[in-house]
Every structure is written in structure tokens, then in C-alpha cells.
Amino acid sequence: MAISDKDKFEVPPVKEVFSIPVIEVGSMAHSKPFVAKPEHQEPLGFPGELIDGWQDAAINKMGELLGKYRSVQVFLDSCVKCGACTDKCHYYLGTADPKNMPVARQDLLRSVYRRYFTLAGKYFPKLVGAVDLTEEVIEDWYKYYHQCSECRRCSVYCPYGIDTAEITMAGREILASIGIGQKYSNEIISKVHKIGNNLGLPEPALLDTLEGLEEEVEEDTGVAVKYPLDQEGAEVLLVTPSADFFAEPHVDGLIGYGKVFHQAGVSWTLSSHASEAANFGIFIGNYENMQKVAWRVREAALELGVKRIVLGECGHAWRVAYSFWNTLIGPFDFLDPNYPVPQHICEFTYDLLQRGALRINPEENDDKVVTFHDSCNVSRGSRMGNFPGGQFAIPREVIKAACNHFVDMAPETTHENTYCCGGGGGLLTDDLVELRVKGALPRVEALKHVIEEYGVTHMAAICAICKSQFAKVLPYYDLGMDMIVSVHQLLGDALELGNGGD
Ligand code: SF4
Numbered sequence: 001m002a003i004s005d006k007d008k009f010e011v012p013p014v015k016e017v018f019s020i021p022v023i024e025v026g027s028m029a030h031s032k033p034f035v036a037k038p039e040h041q042e043p044l045g046f047p048g049e050l051i052d053g054w055q056d057a058a059i060n061k062m063g064e065l066l067g068k069y070r071s072v073q074v075f076l077d078s079c080v081k082c083g084a085c086t087d088k089c090h091y092y093l094g095t096a097d098p099k100n101m102p103v104a105r106q107d108l109l110r111s112v113y114r115r116y117f118t119l120a121g122k123y124f125p126k127l128v129g130a131v132d133l134t135e136e137v138i139e140d141w142y143k144y145y146h147q148c149s150e151c152r153r154c155s156v157y158c159p160y161g162i163d164t165a166e167i168t169m170a171g172r173e174i175l176a177s178i179g180i181g182q183k184y185s186n187e188i189i190s191k192v193h194k195i196g197n198n199l200g201l202p203e204p205a206l207l208d209t210l211e212g213l214e215e216e217v218e219e220d221t222g223v224a225v226k227y228p229l230d231q232e233g234a235e236v237l238l239v240t241p242s243a244d245f246f247a248e249p250h251v252d253g254l255i256g257y258g259k260v261f262h263q264a265g266v267s268w269t270l271s272s273h274a275s276e277a278a279n280f281g282i283f284i285g286n287y288e289n290m291q292k293v294a295w296r297v298r299e300a301a302l303e304l305g306v307k308r309i310v311l312g313e314c315g316h317a318w319r320v321a322y323s324f325w326n327t328l329i330g331p332f333d334f335l336d337p338n339y340p341v342p343q344h345i346c347e348f349t350y351d352l353l354q355r356g357a358l359r360i361n362p363e364e365n366d367d368k369v370v371t372f373h374d375s376c377n378v379s380r381g382s383r384m385g386n387f388p389g390g391q392f393a394i395p396r397e398v399i400k401a402a403c404n405h406f407v408d409m410a411p412e413t414t415h416e417n418t419y420c421c422g423g424g425g426g427l428l429t430d431d432l433v434e435l436r437v438k439g440a441l442p443r444v445e446a447l448k449h450v451i452e453e454y455g456v457t458h459m460a461a462i463c464a465i466c467k468s469q470f471a472k473v474l475p476y477y478d479l480g481m482d483m484i485v486s487v488h489q490l491l492g493d494a495l496e497l498g499n500g501g502d
């Protein structure tokens, strides 16, 4: 096992795909993210620090959530301990800590639920595995609900469809409501409320970046592709993760979107008010914050008078938009009814490809053998296009149009069976690097397999978190950080630019 010099933890050995580790009790009991400070908690409507009477408050909050989200109660009541989920979580496979088995993660909340909300648990707690809500239990909640990326892989294999992600979200919401929020997610949500994006980039910085991109693309291609900001009357509002504005390989995806709009002859704009597609409200399980973040998109669309809203490459943003926007910020009766709301950039490009409206030279990518990492929130939390399985087929069709050499990873690790990158669900923070590296193991094993078998050189993704996570963790497994690419980078590189609209 290699030991990381920088982080002093053992990088798990890459084994045959699908091997299951022997349990190591407590192996990740030391892992927990930084707790949010009052300045990260209060703007979100949570108490600044652990409140007096936290135990009663937590139980009351649990009662409130059980009433509000019936699914949580159904999930807590219906597990039969069949064990089908135990080896399905990437964090269990990468850490061997039995508390990272989905059923064990659920039981952290279930045992407290039984104690306070079931008759048997009130009178015969030991018989039904019910426990009091103690400081130790809260400590375990904080640690292990931040070792779940809410990826929903376990739910695919559960015969009852129990979704551990929803239980994790409930656990995190209870914790935040008694003053123990997670710094990384809550700090980011506060920034969006205040400035409009996760990175806290103000309008002049955005403008500067976009002007720089225009110069770069013109220098590179000789064509004046525009990257407009706050353009009133544009047809399309593009809402994209703020990482697209500067991070690698994200920015190459943004360059690609601009080229596609240019060639399609469709006027488009970004917005400085809604300069973020990501919505970390979903990670902390709090719909009020999710709605407040999403509301900026509605305001921007109305203010700019656009006809359509297109989402850039971001997994959980797409899930929030596809599955929740209508309830959170609809109705969208002010937009053009001929187009879906929202529309994914891959859908937008796919439609043009289908109509033969783009000239592509895939030979531009002949130096690459590409595979595709399905992102959890796209695969299991939403769909895409107007046919079943569109969320799997459409991004692959875009890649195949742009690349002559494409291979899929093992079917047990793709489509609805995909493994999380290891950094989703609000865990993409440096205080959780060990968890992120270990959680990436199943995906890395599948990736190494296609590298060895087919000479894969690049892995494409349509999620900003996956891209950042892989750029960080692949080197721990002796793979280059530049292996991970944006789908629209591949497309943009193969697209033949003309004078727009041809
Ligand atoms: S939702 Fe994903 S991360 Fe959470 S327990 Fe299930 S498989 Fe693991």
C-alpha cells in the first residue's frame, strides 16, 4: 500500500474490480469535516453553535422531518436487514469501515427513531436496537453522515428501494438545526446568497474572465466566439457551475459550450446574478436554502427576458433543476413552451447533432481513447431528453460524435450502477481528502481496467464535482490529473467553426 506523504494515510491498493474488503471496525472513526462557524450557520437560518437543550431540539426536528418527508419514515420502517446493500457503497469498499455500509449508516438514525417514535423502542429498547440520543450518537452522525455522498447507488440494489441519501440528508439537517453544520457546504451556500456563486466571484471578475476566454478562443481558432454576460434579450440563459469560469478541465467545457452556441447561431448569455448552477442546499437536506439559491435563476431569466434556460455540465445542479425547479421556482410560463425547462447542454448539442447542424471532425481527438464516467445525480437522480435512458445515451452520443475511439467501463460500474467519484454530496473539501481518495477506489479500479485492456487515455464527465475530485485524487493512484476532461471540451475541439449559424 502506498502511503501518501502529504496526508499520512494509506492509499488503498487497486485490486480486481468488485472485490469486497474484510471489515476494519472504526477505520474511519477519525474522519470528520470542519464544523461550520456562526458566520456560516446564521445566514442559512441555523443557530451559530450547539444550542442548549440540543437533545430535545434534535428529537423535535426529527419528528418534524418524519411528518414532512414521509419517505424518510417509510425508509426507517421498512429495512429487513437483507444485506443486499452492504457492499454497494464506494466508501465501504474503499475504507472497509462497517459503519460505511449503507444499512449501518441508516441504523445510526433508525436506532434513535425507534427509541423516540415507536412503541416497542420506548418500552423495550434493547429488543429492537433502540438507543438514546447521546453525545456519542451525535458525534457518529456527524462523522458518518459526512462519509456518504448521497449518491443513491445503494438504493438501486435495495429490494425495498430504501434511499440512504435521504436519511443522510435528514441526519445533516437535524445536525445543522441544533448548531452543528458542515463548514464547507454552509460557507458555500452563504456565498451564493450574498454574491451569486460558490466561489464568491463578483461581476467584474466574471467579465474579465469571459473577455479573456474570447481572446483565447479567437487566437486559437481565428473566429470571434462570444462569451456574453448579462445580455438582455438573448434567447438562452446558460446557468453553469462557477468552476467553469476558471478551473481545469471545467473551463474547457465552457469554451466548448460557447463554440456550440456560436455555430448554432443561437444568442445566449450568462448572468452575473445567477452565476452558479450548483445548489448545495440539496447536500444539507434543506429545501428552504435550495429554493433561495435556485430563485436567483428565475429572477435572472425574467430580468434578461430570455426564452430558454440551459444548464452547463454539473451533476447535482442538473438533478436540482430537473427534479425540483418546477416546484421550487416554477411555473415557467414566461419561457418558450417549445423547449424543455430546463434543458441540459448535452441535450442542446445532441439535438443539433441529430439535425446535422454541426460540422464535426472527430480526427481532432484521434490522440485519445475516451471513456465516460456517469455522474450519480444525473444517472440516478434525473433523466435527460425525451426517451428513457437519455441521461446515459445523450452524453455518450456527444462524445462519440467528437471522438473516434470510445469505450465504456464495466457495466457494473456505469449507467445506473455507476460509482460516485468519491467527492459528491458536499464532501469535496480538503479536510476530507483521505475519504475522497479511498472513496474513489471502485471507480479507479474500473478505470485502470479499461486503461490496461483498451489503452484508455481520458475519462470524460459532465459534473463539476467529479472533474475537481478526479483531478485531485487520480495522482494518488499514479494516474495523471489531466486524464479527466469535460464532454464539451472534446466536442469543442472537434467542432469546425465557421461564421456562425451555418
Ligand atoms: S447513498 Fe451512496 S454514499 Fe450514501 S450510503 Fe448509499 S452508496 Fe454510500
Ligand code: SF4
Binding pocket: 078, 079, 080, 081, 082, 083, 084, 085, 086, 102, 103, 157, 158, 159, 160, 161, 162
Ligand atoms: S438492501 Fe435495503 S432492506 Fe436490505 S439491508 Fe439494505 S437497506 Fe435494508
